[in-house]
Amino acid sequence: MTCAAIIVAAGSGSRARRASDTVAKQYLEIGGKAVLLRTLEQFLANEKIDRIQVVIGSQDNDLYNEAIAPTLTGQLAEQAKAKLLPPVHGGDTRQISVLNGLKAIKTENPKHVLIHDAARPFITDAILARCFESLKEHKACLVATPVTDTIKKVDAKGAILETIDRTTLWSAQTPQAFDYAFILNAHEKAFNQTLHAFTDDASVAEWVGEPVHIVEGSPSNRKLTSQEDLTMAETMITPTASRPLTDIRVGTGYDVHAFDEGDAVIIGGVSIPHTHKLKGHSDADVGLHAITDAILGAIADGDIGTHFPPSDPQWKGAASDLFLKDAVRRVKERGGKLSNIDMTIICEAPKIGPHRPDMRTAIAQLCQISIDRISVKATTSERLGFTGRKEGIAALATATVRLPEQED
Incomplete structure (x- = not known):
C-alpha cells in the first residue's frame, strides 16, 4: 500500500x-x-x-x-x-x-x-x-x-x-x-x-x-x-446563508404499511404496544416515512426509495430516523430550514392520542426544530378500505421548508 x-x-x-x-x-x-x-x-x-x-x-x-x-x-x-x-x-x-x-x-x-x-x-x-x-x-x-x-x-x-x-x-x-x-x-x-x-x-x-x-x-x-x-x-x-429565507416550499408525503405478526408498531419514532407490527423492509415507521418524503418533496430531491432503495440489503430493518435525519441534512446543505411538520395517522387501531406528545417530541428532536412546529393528528377511515378493515396503517404528512432566495 x-x-x-x-x-x-x-x-x-x-x-x-x-x-x-x-x-x-x-x-x-x-x-x-x-x-x-x-x-x-x-x-x-x-x-x-x-x-x-x-x-x-x-x-x-x-x-x-x-x-x-x-x-x-x-x-x-x-x-x-x-x-x-x-x-x-x-x-x-x-x-x-x-x-x-x-x-x-x-x-x-x-x-x-x-x-x-x-x-x-x-x-x-x-x-x-x-x-x-x-x-x-x-x-x-x-x-x-x-x-x-x-x-x-x-x-x-x-x-x-x-x-x-x-x-x-x-x-x-x-x-x-x-x-x-x-x-x-x-x-x-x-x-x-x-x-x-x-x-x-x-x-x-x-x-x-x-x-x-x-x-x-x-x-x-x-x-x-x-x-x-x-x-x-x-x-x-453556505454562502447563501446571508440571503433571506423567503423561498417557501411545501411538500407532501404518503405512506402505507400492512400489519404483520408482532406485538408493537413504530409510528413517529415511538413504539406502541399492539396486536400486530407493521411490515416493511426497514422498521416500517409509516409516520417518519411520510414526513421524510414530504421534506424531500419540498426540496424536489426524490423520495426515500431514491436515496435508500429497498433492494439494498443494508437498509433491512434500519431505523427510520436515519432516513429522516438524511432529509433534514439535505435541507441544511441548501442553507434552508424546516418551518413546520403536519402529520396525520389513519388507522382504526391502535389509539394514537395517548402517544401524540411522545411522537411530537421525537419528531421535533429528529428534525431539530421546536415542538410547537410539529403537529400530529389521527383519524379513522370510518371502517372503509384497508385501514377500516384493520389490515394496515396509512400516514399523510406535509412539510414546509424555507430556502434562501435564489438569484436570477
Missing part, C-alpha cells in the same frame, strides 16, 4: 463550543455536515490515499457513527467502504493519539502517512498533491504558510519587548506527511522516553534529528478552534 491518512479527532475542542454545545468541535455541523465528515470527504475522494484511520475519543463512538453515516449513501460510499478503517481511541495527549493511529495501521504496511487534524475541513487536493510530491524526496514534510502579520514578543504584563523578524517564520498546518516507518519509530522512541507533550508530529521528527521540509499550505486551511472560526466556516460552506 502506498499511502494512508490518520485523522486526529480525539480532542475535546472546548474553545469552539457554544454554551449550548455538548460535543467537541469536530462533531459540530457546518453547512449541514459534521466538521469531521467534511474533512473525511476530502481524503476519501483523493485517489492517492488508500486507507484512512480516524482516531476518536473513547466516549465518542456514537458521535462518530452518526457523523459518518452520510458516507453510507453519498457519492463517496464506495470509497468509504474500501478506505475507511474502524476508528481507534486516542490518548491523553495529541501525541499519544497519533501513536495509537500509527500502530493501528501497522498491518496495512503503508509507505507514507499523512497526519491531519479533523478540525481542518478545508484541505484541498492541491495541498495534498504538494505533499505527495515532497514525499518523493523527503521523509518528513510540514504543510505551512508564511507568517504575514507583524510579530511582537511581550512580557507577562503585556508590554512589548521586541519585534520579531517574520521573514523566516512559518505557521504550521496539517497534514504533516512522513515516511511511515520513520515516523512510527520516532513516535515510539518519544513515548518510551516519557516525552508525551509534542504538539505536532513535525516536532517529533525534529527531536530525532530528521530535517522537516516545508510544503506550501493555504490560509483557508485553518484549524477551527473558536466559535468565530465556526461562524466563518459556515459562511464559506
